[in-house]
Amino acid sequence: MKLTKKNLHILGIDTSCDETSAAITYKTRVLSNVVSSQVELHSEFGGVVPIIAKREHQARIDPVISEAFKRASKNAGKKIEWKTIDAIAVTYGPGLAIALEVGLLKAKELAKKYNKPLIAVNHMEGHLWSALGSNSEGNGGVDYEKIKLPVLGVLISGGHTELVEVKKFAEYKIIGETLDDAMGEAYDKVARMLGLGYPGGAVLSEMAQKGDANKYTFPIPLSKQNTLNLSFSGLKTAIYYFIKQTEKQDGPLTREQIYNIAAGFERSAISALCIKITMALQTHNVKSVFVGGGVTASKMVRKSIRKTCQIMGVRCHFPSVKYINMDNGAMIAIAGYLRALRGDFASLDIDREPRVTL
Amino acid sequence: MINPDIFKAVRIIKKGGLVIYPTETCYGVGVLATSKVAVEKLLKFKKRPQGKAISIAVSDQTMASKYVELNLEAKKIYKQFLPGPVTVISKSRGKVCKELEAEDGTLGVRIPDYKLALELIKQIGEPITATSANSSGKKTPYKIDDIYKNISKKQKGMIDHIIDVGELPHNPPSTIVNTTKHDMQILRRGEIAVGKSLLKKTIKSEHEMIEEGKFLIRKYKNLLNTKCLIVMFNADLGAGKTHFTKGIAKELGIKENVKSPTYSLLNEYQFGDLVKGEYSRRLIHFDAWRLESPSELEKLGIKDHLRIGNIIVVEWAGSTIEYFNTLRSNKFVFAVGIDIDYINVGERKVKIYEID
Numbered sequence: 001m002k003l004t005k006k007n008l009h010i011l012g013i014d015t016s017c018d019e020t021s022a023a024i025t026y027k028t029r030v031l032s033n034v035v036s037s038q039v040e041l042h043s044e045f046g047g048v049v050p051i052i053a054k055r056e057h058q059a060r061i062d063p064v065i066s067e068a069f070k071r072a073s074k075n076a077g078k079k080i081e082w083k084t085i086d087a088i089a090v091t092y093g094p095g096l097a098i099a100l101e102v103g104l105l106k107a108k109e110l111a112k113k114y115n116k117p118l119i120a121v122n123h124m125e126g127h128l129w130s131a132l133g134s135n136s137e138g139n140g141g142v143d144y145e146k147i148k149l150p151v152l153g154v155l156i157s158g159g160h161t162e163l164v165e166v167k168k169f170a171e172y173k174i175i176g177e178t179l180d181d182a183m184g185e186a187y188d189k190v191a192r193m194l195g196l197g198y199p200g201g202a203v204l205s206e207m208a209q210k211g212d213a214n215k216y217t218f219p220i221p222l223s224k225q226n227t228l229n230l231s232f233s234g235l236k237t238a239i240y241y242f243i244k245q246t247e248k249q250d251g252p253l254t255r256e257q258i259y260n261i262a263a264g265f266e267r268s269a270i271s272a273l274c275i276k277i278t279m280a281l282q283t284h285n286v287k288s289v290f291v292g293g294g295v296t297a298s299k300m301v302r303k304s305i306r307k308t309c310q311i312m313g314v315r316c317h318f319p320s321v322k323y324i325n326m327d328n329g330a331m332i333a334i335a336g337y338l339r340a341l342r343g344d345f346a347s348l349d350i351d352r353e354p355r356v357t358l
Numbered sequence: 359m360i361n362p363d364i365f366k367a368v369r370i371i372k373k374g375g376l377v378i379y380p381t382e383t384c385y386g387v388g389v390l391a392t393s394k395v396a397v398e399k400l401l402k403f404k405k406r407p408q409g410k411a412i413s414i415a416v417s418d419q420t421m422a423s424k425y426v427e428l429n430l431e432a433k434k435i436y437k438q439f440l441p442g443p444v445t446v447i448s449k450s451r452g453k454v455c456k457e458l459e460a461e462d463g464t465l466g467v468r469i470p471d472y473k474l475a476l477e478l479i480k481q482i483g484e485p486i487t488a489t490s491a492n493s494s495g496k497k498t499p500y501k502i503d504d505i506y507k508n509i510s511k512k513q514k515g516m517i518d519h520i521i522d523v524g525e526l527p528h529n530p531p532s533t534i535v536n537t538t539k540h541d542m543q544i545l546r547r548g549e550i551a552v553g554k555s556l557l558k559k560t561i562k563s564e565h566e567m568i569e570e571g572k573f574l575i576r577k578y579k580n581l582l583n584t585k586c587l588i589v590m591f592n593a594d595l596g597a598g599k600t601h602f603t604k605g606i607a608k609e610l611g612i613k614e615n616v617k618s619p620t621y622s623l624l625n626e627y628q629f630g631d632l633v634k635g636e637y638s639r640r641l642i643h644f645d646a647w648r649l650e651s652p653s654e655l656e657k658l659g660i661k662d663h664l665r666i667g668n669i670i671v672v673e674w675a676g677s678t679i680e681y682f683n684t685l686r687s688n689k690f691v692f693a694v695g696i697d698i699d700y701i702n703v704g705e706r707k708v709k710i711y712e713i714d
Binding site for chain 1: 430431432434435437438439444446447533535536537564594595596597598600601614615617618620621622623624625627657659700702703
C-alpha cells in the first residue's frame with residue numbers, strides 16, 4: 001500500500017507496559033495524547049472505568065481512544081473522525097506480552113473495520129523520535145525534514161537504557177546498552193533506599209539539586225572500559241552499602257546527608273551516561289543526537305547531555321511536548337508517520353514481539 | 359493581617375460549602391474532608407467517580423498525624439519536602455470521609471506551600487480536600503477563567519466562594535509518593551517451609567555470583583525433565599539477584615543479556631530442550647517489586663508458564679508469596695529458595711535451599 005499524500009493524520013496506540021495510551025497526530029503535530037494514568041475515563045456507555053489495578057489495558061483501551069478523538073477535535077478546531085484518519089500506528093514490542101497484545105489486537109480490529117493501513121512501530125523507535133513532536137499549534141519539536149543523519153539516539157527510561165546509531169531512517173543499530181538495571185530504575189531504587197517512597201526518582205533528582213555532589217564519591221560504572229555498554233547495578237550496590245555503613249556509625253541519615261547522597265548518585269549515574277555518549281560521538285560519525293525517555297524529565301540529565309554534546313560540537317534534541325517523554329501514543333504515531341511516508345506498512349497478521357530490539 | 363476573604367471562606371467551608379482556593383500548584387477546590395455531605399457535593403462538582411481517591415490538605419505534620427499513620431519513611435518526606443508540591447500517601451486512620459480514601463485504605467496528604475491556603479486550613483482547624491478545581495480530565499486551572507470555561511452552569515452554581523488571587527505561576531501538579539509499601543516485599547521466614555539445605559557460601563565477586571546460578575542449574579538438570587522449577591529470592595536491593603539469574607541463563611545456553619525485569623515485570627527467554635534440541639522451553643524472570651496487588655499476578659499469565667522444563671525466577675516474592683505457595687501445590691512444581699545477605703561491599707553470604 002502507498003499513501004499518495006503527505007499530510008497524514010495518524011492514530012497511535014501504545015500498551016507496552018503500564019500505560020494505555022492513544023494519540024492523534026497531524027504530521028508531527030500532537031493533536032491529542034491521552035495517557036491512562038493522567039485522565040479519568042468515562043466509557044461510551046456513560047459509566048466509569050475503575051482504575052483498581054494498573055495495567056488493565058483491556059478495560060481502558062476503548063475509552064482512551066475515544067478520548068483521543070474528542071481532544072484532537074477540540075485542539076484542531078475541527079471535527080477529527082475516522083474518515084480523517086489515514087493510518088493506525090501501534091507498538092508491537094518490546095514490552096509485556098499480555099499488554100502489547102491488547103493494543104495490537106485493537107489496532108488490527110480498527111484497521112480492518114475502517115479499512116486503514118496499519119503501521120507496526122517499535123516502542124524504542126517511538127522514544128527515539130519523540131523530540132520531533134510539536135504541540136497542536138505546531139510549536140516546538142524538530143522539523144523532521146531537517147534531521148541530520150547519522151543520528152545517535154540516547155534512550156533513557158525506567159525500563160531501557162540504550163545508545164542507538166541511525167545511519168538511515170529505520171535502520172537502527174544498538175551500539176551500547178545497560179547490562180543490568182535501566183537508568184530510571186536506578187533512580188527509583190536509590191530513592192527507595194533513601195526512604196523517599198515509590199516511585200521516588202523524580203523526588204531524588206530534586207533533592208540532588210540541593211546537595212553537594214563532591215561530598216561523597218561513588219563509582220562510575222564501566223567508565224574506564226572500552227565499551228559503550230552501561231551498568232547501574234554496581235552503583236546501586238555501592239550506595240546501599242554506604243547508607244548502611246553511615247547509619248551504623250552516625251544513626252539515621254540527616255537531611256544534608258540525603259541531599260549529598262542523592263547528588264553524588266546523580267553525578268555518577270549521569271557521568272556514566274555522558275562518558276559513553278562522548279565515546280560514541282568519538283567513534284561514530286554522528287551529526288545530531290536525539291534523546292528520549294522518562295529520565296529526560298531530570299533537569300540535571302538534560303543539562304549534562306546538552307553540555308556533553310556541545311563540547312563534541314553536535315546538536316542535541318530533547319522531547320518538548322507534554323507526556324511525550326513517557327510511554328505514550330503520540331511518539332508511536334510520529335514514528336509511524338515517518339514509516340508511512342516511506343510506504344512501510346504492516347500486514348494484518350503481524351504478531352507482538354515482547355523482546356524485540358531496535 | 360488576615361485576608362478578609364479567608365474569614366468568609368472559613369465560614370463557608372465549616373458549614374459544608376465548596377470553595378475555590380489557590381495553592382502553589384494550581385487552584386484547588388476545598389470542602390471539609392470530614393463532612394460526608396460536603397464531600398458528596400465535591401464529587402458531583404468534579405464529576406469524579408466514587409472509588410477514586412482524593413487527597414487532603416493539612417496545615418502541618420501534627421494535623422496530618424491525626425488523620426494518617428506516619429511511618430518513618432513518611433516522616434522523612436514530610437521533613438524534607440513539606441510544605442511543598444508533594445502528596446504523601448499513608449495509611450488512613452479512617453477519620454475523613456470514606457470517599458476520599460483509596461480502596462486499600464490509604465489516603466493522600468499534602469501541605470501546600472502557599473501562605474493563604476495554610477492560613478485557611480489553620481483557621482478551619484481540620485483538613486480540607488486538595489484536588490484541582492477542574493472537572494475530571496480537564497485542563498489544570500491556573501486562573502479562575504480556566505475553571506469557568508470548562509464547567510457547566512450547574513457546576514458553577516455549586517461554587518459557594520472563590521478566593522481569586524489572579525493568575526498563578528504555571529507549576530506542574532504535585533508529585534505523589536507512596537509510603538505504605540515499605541518492607542512488604544522481602545520474603546519472610548515463617549511464610550515458607552525451609553527444607554534441605556543445598557549450599558552455604560561466601561561469595562566475593564559478581565563473577566562468583568554468576569557461577570552459583572550455573573551451579574543451581576547443573577544441580578537440577580535432571581529434575582527439570584519432570585518438573586517446573588521455581589526459584590525464589592530472599593535478598594535486598596543490590597544484593598546480586600540479577601547476576602545470579604545471569605548464571606542460570608548462561609548454563610541454559612541463553613545468549614541474550616539478562617537484564618533487570620523490574621520495569622517490564624516479566625522477561626521471557628527461550629532455550630532449547632537439551633535432549634530433543636528444540637527451543638521450546640522458557641526461563642521466566644519475574645519481579646514483583648512494582649506490583650500493585652497480588653491479584654495482578656493472575657493477569658500476567660504466570661500460570662501459562664507452569665510447564666515441565668520451564669524455570670520461573672521470582673524477585674521480591676514477599677507480597678506474592680501466597681500465590682506462589684498455591685502454585686507449589688501442583689505436583690509438577692519444585693521450588694528453591696535463595697537467601698543473599700550482605701557481609702560487606704564486595705562479599706555476600708549465599709544460601710540455597712529447597713522449599714518443602
